[in-house]
Amino acid sequence: MKKRRPISRPPLIIFVGAIFGVIYIFLPLVGLLRKISFISLLSQLSDGPTLSALRLSLVTSVAATLLALILGLPLAWVLARVSFRGSYLVRAFVMLPMVLPPVVGGVALLAAYGKSSGLVGALLFDSFGVQLTFSPIGVVIAEAFVALPFLVMAVEGGLRAIDSRYEELASTMGANEITKFYRVTLRLLRPSLIAGIAVAWARALGEFGATITFAGNIQGRTQTTPLAVYLLLESDPQAAYSLSFVLLIVCVLVLISMRDRWLGSKR
């Protein structure tokens, strides 16, 4: 099943469009790069609040990705493999956070997991004294909320693309359901899983609106890097640019590191 490259060249207009597309994305990044003073980069980043924002972002985005994975993998499996009435509705709801303005997402999260008026949140607080808002866990919840659809989409697509014959073969060779999932399905799914994890993580890392609305903006506690960037833009733009630059570099590094699996480079 090797893919062959088309012999005919695509029309010129395609190239022109592609070049403009690249410029469109690249120009703002170059502009940002110009604003960064690399001499003071390190001192700005080692500043207490900045450093704690970076650390918090790293921890919460990884945790949010894990949460999205734990919830998203079974969800994607059901959507891809189980045919039931209204599955398209479930899919539509799962994809909703992708189009919902993040601030609205944050308000919706408050209505569900908020301490004072949340459907579940009030119960959690009254019975166990657990408050999710204004806590790092709240940040994780907000980030996972917006990241989940990206993971589900990638994994569901991957599951649909898997040739079910391999899984059936594994059954005939004596693999029970769990072994089959673990040793065959998951293994065949690996490229889409990695892609899904990468986009979900990147989305979680850049989350702003849902986080500030649901988890607040408490320095050292719920102030993630994007929130810090926003506030710094007014008080210390230089530091804000530096911080954005770090986010950018981290993301680019991660995406490049999985170029084989996701960005579709040739082997």
Add this chain to the structure above:
Amino acid sequence: MTLRLDGSVNLGTFTLKCEITAGNEIIAITGSNGVGKTTLLRVLAGLVKLTTGSLVIGDQIIDDAATDEFVQAHHRNASMVFQNETLLPFLTVRDNIAFPLRMFGMSRSQSRELAGDAISSHGISNLANLLPRELSGGQSQRVALIRAFIRQPKLVLFDEPLSALDEKARPELRNFLREQISAVTGYKFLVTHDRLDVEKICDREIRLD
């Protein structure tokens, strides 16, 4: 002991109805395209449930639509080989052959050792660490057959295992297949379009229509 299948499978618009009694002989399943040869193998393997009727081996009920008794695929000790892409694409030749042994409860090192023995006894040691996509068509079918016989199967279910091969590779692999399949004491079914397969390998022919 005999295998008795008397029932039907309904897959949406397609229905397969058949009645088969098999002993230890090698049975060729023939018939035109779309008549349900592959579906028959899938019923025997336990990948599809019977809609009506039953499948019985000896006095053990394997699948009974009426009572909902069903022995799952991974408990049937079946060996399937398809026309192509029978090997798990992410495992090396050695690990592919070791896979059924592992599932049978053998340790990782033991199963790999046994697989290695089988590979060298068939003279393809050079392929041991290659991935399926690095093999030729003939090579992968040979490996698939080695894997199919690595543990004594109770059901041999081959779906046109030789038809994707070129004329040069086919006779040799046919001999190999005949040798191996004759040594099996279970129930043996070979779906094929090729008269030569029927004549050279099989003892009996069941024509579906």
Add this chain to the structure above:
Amino acid sequence: MQVLKPLIAVGISVVVSLFVVNRGETVNQLGAPEKVLQGTITVSAASSLSDSFAEIAKVFHREYPKVKVRFNFGSSSSLVAQIKSGAPSDVIASADLLSIETLIKSGEVARTSYPKILAHNQMAIAVKPGNPLKIKTVSDLKKAKFLSLCGSTVPCGQYGATVLKLARLNLDESKITRAVDAKSALNAVSVGDADAAIVYLTDVLSAKKLVTLVKIPKAFNVEAVYGVALLGKSSNRDAAAAFIDYLLSVKGQRLLQSFGFIKI
């Protein structure tokens, strides 16, 4: 919600303008002002002005039916940043005078005639409806598990900090959540889980149904002075100046006061 309000305001003013155009013509027949103002003006205003300005725009429209007022609400400091980076705007109305001073320094506002003082405001405490934590004054804020303040660089955040300082209340940073502007600081109490917020009195008054007001005693309070200025790059100076005049007129001032602003 905050995003919706200006939209609704614009929507309403459009509807009103459609309604008023006909009447305007009859007025013209009876002898209208010599110079008919027209076109669109963009007013960048502190978010704490959003409710009152929406109302004022309606009335202003009745007087100048051909002028369309568009609002851009945000924190005063973010408005300054936007204007400095070239955002098209005709008028700025900020929650402090310093923001306008900054624009004067960068040449966006002419020093000679601006800033003009628009109104005064005070700070107040907003708590959950019914005041469950029984917060009576500033020092009671230590009872709050989470206090919502504006970002430390925006005027309402600075005023809030001054209030805490005057009351000699030193709160741990881990209890303070920083909102992007005054309206969202209040939202953290009305929609979110913050126990209290220090915001403008006018904001608390306009959200009376959602939060309970706790007044801050004069000794700890600050007087927020709102300023307004015409921007040098305005493309519709006459209409913009008319809007500023209207804000400072008796009618405009009375409207502002109805929203809780204090007379100049």
